[in-house]
Amino acid sequence: MRELDDVDRGILHVLQADARGATAAEMGDRVGVSPSTVRNRIGRLEEADIVRGYHPDIDYERAGYQLQMMLLCRAPVSERSALVENIMRVHGVVAVREMLTGTVNVHIEAVGESSDAVDRITGEVTRLGLEIESVDLVKRVHVRPFNHFGELRAEDG
Amino acid sequence: MRELDDVDRGILHVLQADARGATAAEMGDRVGVSPSTVRNRIGRLEEADIVRGYHPDIDYERAGYQLQMMLLCRAPVSERSALVENIMRVHGVVAVREMLTGTVNVHIEAVGESSDAVDRITGEVTRLGLEIESVDLVKRVHVRPFNHFGELRAEDG
């Protein structure tokens, strides 16, 4: 897939707002193409791995996982990618960011039910070979789905 | 809403895998209830803001936004929540995490098309009143949708 055009961007824009509820017809109206075209485009975006999946945005705190933590770690650059594979398997880890710059080059986001989870997760991460720079609790996460796709084409409202 | 039961957790589990494609019938089979019940439960989860929405997982790099950055900042605790409102409006910002502990208490995740975006975003964030501790580029983000809901009830496969 070469590059996104306005139709693709408009579709992404609408999907960002409600990936489960948005219908192809709705999106077609927004960007000015037929529902079939919308489905074709979405299929292409998925095949090109531009859209990797669709996930619910869950308020972990309300769901009973009151502890959200952020671990800032250092990993040898040579082993970093390999380590990430293992980190992703740690129970409670929801995201890992590999940094291109900086010495604190791995950011781990995790959730847990109790303070035991903090100990367990830091222990496992250390055992995997990372040096933990800091462990901090998250008060709140604000997600702002990237709504800058196709703003000219698919206006909100 | 009091607390999640196995049915809720099983539904969340399946939604995590494919929030757009998963049908009520499918989820009902997985957790052993009727499709109607699945829809009722999902409605409750949404009303309780446990499920805040559904978003596509987009590979920003492949989508043409090659620069992903993480800004670690300090904000006066008293003003922090107010500042976050404004940060979320900055073009390119996709997530903000308010930290409960630590002096670096605001983590900002943003994307941009070129290096100009880095300057612009750091500038805007500074202007809003935050002290930037570090700006680092993200090489890759690994999202691991929290699949620990209802593992006993709704097995994968």
Place this chain on the structure above:
DNA sequence: GTTGAAAAGAGCATACA
């Protein structure tokens, strides 16, 4: 709180421009 049935609507696959 859960289920089931009828009506409306959406999605998929095929064929065509």
Place this chain on the structure above:
DNA sequence: TGTATGCTCTTTTCAAC
């Protein structure tokens, strides 16, 4: 590639358990 049609499945709504 983008678009239109027919068939199937899903969702919705409402009444009943």
